Amino acid sequence: MQSVLALIGLALAFSIYSYVSKLRHNISEAKRTGLPYIVAPCSPIFLPWQMTHKFWLPIIRSFPKSWWEEWLEPLIPGFSYRTRHERFARHGDIFIVVSPGMLFVMVCNAEAVRQITSRREHFPKLTETYEILRQFGENVLTSEGMVWRMHRKITSASFNEKNAAIVFKEAIRQAQGMLKTWTRPTNKRNETINSLDRDTMRLALNIIAYVGFGLTLLWPDEKLPEGANLKFAKYGSLEPAAGHKLSFVDTIATMLEYILMLLLVPRWVLRLIPSKNTQLAADSHEDWTKYMRELLDEKIEEAGRGERVEGMDLMGQLVRSSYGAGQKTGEAVPKKGTLSRQDILGNAFIMLVAGHETTANAMHFILIELATNPASQRRLHKDIDEILGDTDPSTWDYDSLISPMMASMLGACLNETLRSMPAVVEIPKKVTPDQDQVITMDGQKHVLPKRAMISLVAVSVHRNPRYWPAQPSKIHTGKDDINDWVPERWFRSSQDATNKAPETENDRTEVEEFGGDGGPVTSAQLFRPERGSYIPFSDGPRSCLGRRIAQVEIIVALAVLFRSHSLELAVDEWASDEEVSGMSREKKADVYKMAQDSSRAKIGRAVSVLTLKLNGEHVPVRLVKRGEERFGDWVDE
Numbered sequence: 001m002q003s004v005l006a007l008i009g010l011a012l013a014f015s016i017y018s019y020v021s022k023l024r025h026n027i028s029e030a031k032r033t034g035l036p037y038i039v040a041p042c043s044p045i046f047l048p049w050q051m052t053h054k055f056w057l058p059i060i061r062s063f064p065k066s067w068w069e070e071w072l073e074p075l076i077p078g079f080s081y082r083t084r085h086e087r088f089a090r091h092g093d094i095f096i097v098v099s100p101g102m103l104f105v106m107v108c109n110a111e112a113v114r115q116i117t118s119r120r121e122h123f124p125k126l127t128e129t130y131e132i133l134r135q136f137g138e139n140v141l142t143s144e145g146m147v148w149r150m151h152r153k154i155t156s157a158s159f160n161e162k163n164a165a166i167v168f169k170e171a172i173r174q175a176q177g178m179l180k181t182w183t184r185p186t187n188k189r190n191e192t193i194n195s196l197d198r199d200t201m202r203l204a205l206n207i208i209a210y211v212g213f214g215l216t217l218l219w220p221d222e223k224l225p226e227g228a229n230l231k232f233a234k235y236g237s238l239e240p241a242a243g244h245k246l247s248f249v250d251t252i253a254t255m256l257e258y259i260l261m262l263l264l265v266p267r268w269v270l271r272l273i274p275s276k277n278t279q280l281a282a283d284s285h286e287d288w289t290k291y292m293r294e295l296l297d298e299k300i301e302e303a304g305r306g307e308r309v310e311g312m313d314l315m316g317q318l319v320r321s322s323y324g325a326g327q328k329t330g331e332a333v334p335k336k337g338t339l340s341r342q343d344i345l346g347n348a349f350i351m352l353v354a355g356h357e358t359t360a361n362a363m364h365f366i367l368i369e370l371a372t373n374p375a376s377q378r379r380l381h382k383d384i385d386e387i388l389g390d391t392d393p394s395t396w397d398y399d400s401l402i403s404p405m406m407a408s409m410l411g412a413c414l415n416e417t418l419r420s421m422p423a424v425v426e427i428p429k430k431v432t433p434d435q436d437q438v439i440t441m442d443g444q445k446h447v448l449p450k451r452a453m454i455s456l457v458a459v460s461v462h463r464n465p466r467y468w469p470a471q472p473s474k475i476h477t478g479k480d481d482i483n484d485w486v487p488e489r490w491f492r493s494s495q496d497a498t499n500k501a502p503e504t505e506n507d508r509t510e511v512e513e514f515g516g517d518g519g520p521v522t523s524a525q526l527f528r529p530e531r532g533s534y535i536p537f538s539d540g541p542r543s544c545l546g547r548r549i550a551q552v553e554i555i556v557a558l559a560v561l562f563r564s565h566s567l568e569l570a571v572d573e574w575a576s577d578e579e580v581s582g583m584s585r586e587k588k589a590d591v592y593k594m595a596q597d598s599s600r601a602k603i604g605r606a607v608s609v610l611t612l613k614l615n616g617e618h619v620p621v622r623l624v625k626r627g628e629e630r631f632g633d634w635v636d637e
């Protein structure tokens with residue numbers, strides 16, 4: 001018994017010794033960087049802490065504040081969106097969280113962001129954080145090094161202006177589909193819409209299915225458009241295909257809804273749990289695997305016959321670049337040194353994950369913000385009228401319209417939403433394991449030790465007053481508007497920003513080498529943030545491949561909705577329709593203010609689960625024909 005106790009004591013003493021000496025070593029490493037640092041008991045990405053922090057928080061907070069105040073907040077998941085720029089205002093544009101396990105460098109400085117994103121080999125992606133997304137196959141988002149290069153080269157071929165123009169057309173069709181479901185005769189006129197989150201998800205899903213697989217998905221009551229490929233009708237149908245439990249649309253929608261559960265819990269465990277949700281999640285996974293295999297086989301056969309689907313079809317393109325025609329007619333054979341079958345499936349899945357929720361959430365936030373800010377919506381209407389007049393969306397031409405649209409309030413609303421609610425709030429990087437790396441900030445050199453973890457805190461650099469000129473807030477007395485949603489800021493003069501680092505020739509070469517869209521992130525006619533201070537799509541070789549596609553689909557959907565309609569917050573919680581119609585303007589403004597406050601509070605409580613989204617809450621809205629607004633045409637005048 002005594003020897004067991006002695007052994008336990010020894011193990012404990014060794015653990016304490018090892019914990020303290022690792023901490024001391026990391027503190028001296030942090031000192032070497034010359035950057036501010038805070039000492040914490042564990043790192044923000046220490047999994048057991050992430051999973052159990054809610055249990056520990058009240059215990060830690062029961063101790064005197066001075067014991068935990070300095071380090072606790074940056075350790076709590078979602079700290080950046082909760083605290084905006086506060087922590088960086090306190091510690092500096094870069095600070096290090098030092099724990100025995102690692103140095104975790106938090107970055108909110110444009111100069112540092114530029115160096116880290118452009119020196120990919122020195123600061124590779126922290127792919128460990130994306131491990132769970134690898135289970136459908138190796139892919140461009142989760143790989144690094146040579147494997148990533150190959151995936152990026154092959155997948156990026158589809159992301160070009162020709163396909164952006166094709167997506168422009170499909171986005172018009174899909175946005176019209178959404179509008180029809182909101183205005184169809186069976187709906188009571190001006191009925192409150194409680195499904196904004198689901199409908200924007202469906203919109204993004206229908207477009208990404210077109211982008212990823214060349215499929216035309218339908219809205220309820222819709223029929224396949226003329227010229228659609230009937231062979232793929234089974235995927236567009238709202239009924240389950242033979243041998244499947246769910247329709248293709250429901251398969252993807254359900255799988256994406258339960259994505260975290262599916263990625264974290266083995267399927268056989270899900271099957272053992274007698275709950276409707278776990279069974280549905282497992283069904284969607286099974287059906288996804290089957291549908292994908294069938295689709296891939298069909299595309300391989302197609303490639304063997306030298307056929308191709310019209311439109312953007314990433315999977316088809318991956319198949320064509322990975323399979324060549326065989327000896328026999330109609331036979332496709334894999335090419336050496338390209339993507340395997342599993343790689344193609346992995347990339348198909350990742351495009352869906354990367355391109356679906358990000359775009360859907362951006363769209364969702366923009367619609368809520370426009371309903372919450374009627375003055376901005378009125379300016380949007382004005383710009384849409386000037387650019388598009390009363391032309392029919394089916395006649396809109398990508399080449400002549402996309403630039404003026406991006407330079408108008410359409411682009412400004414998108415930019416502002418991605419500034420204040422970036423889908424990826426923190427972009428994970430690390431210092432290469434074999435060598436320390438030097439970065440320069442404000443003329444000072446700093447050595448970042450090898451293996452240090454880095455977080456580019458998008459949400460905070462987007463609110464750093466050093467880069468974003470602010471004006472007095474119209475919402476919060478005595479504060480500036482840096483934390484408010486103000487699309488009009490994109491019409492402010494770029495001279496107001498530091499603008500020390502305009503794009504250079506080198507930047508463009510780097511983009512060409514790694515594919516994706518080489519154009520600037522925002523329109524040249526709008527406010528040009530200093531490079532590195534606006535990173536909703538990241539930057540450099542590992543920047544988002546789908547940026548142009550996302551921008552196009554969101555801008556088009558906004559134009560389709562707002563050319564004919566206005567979106568207002570529903571005020572049912574505070575007043576009935578009859579009460580509203582009997583109210584004075586002053587009283588109506590009071591009621592609307594309550595809805596605005598509620599909507600802003602919900603947006604403020606958004607959380608990041610894979611991407612930033614509303615935390616199980618929804619904002620009810622009403623779609624009204626322009627000219628029939630109850631509030632939108634005068635509130636906030």
Ligand code: HEM
Nearest residue numbers: 140141354355358359362423424536537538544545546550
């Ligand atoms: C508003 C919409 C979108 C936002 C805000 C967004 C944002 C981002 C960000 C921040 C990254 C870098 C992630 C990291 O380094 O950890 C990224 C990567 C990526 N995105 Fe997007 N994205 C959007 C839409 C799309 C769409 C529509 C697609 C595809 C159709 C797409 C495909 C990708 C891919 C493939 C990568 C990985 C690139 C690489 O690692 O080489 N994204 N995106």
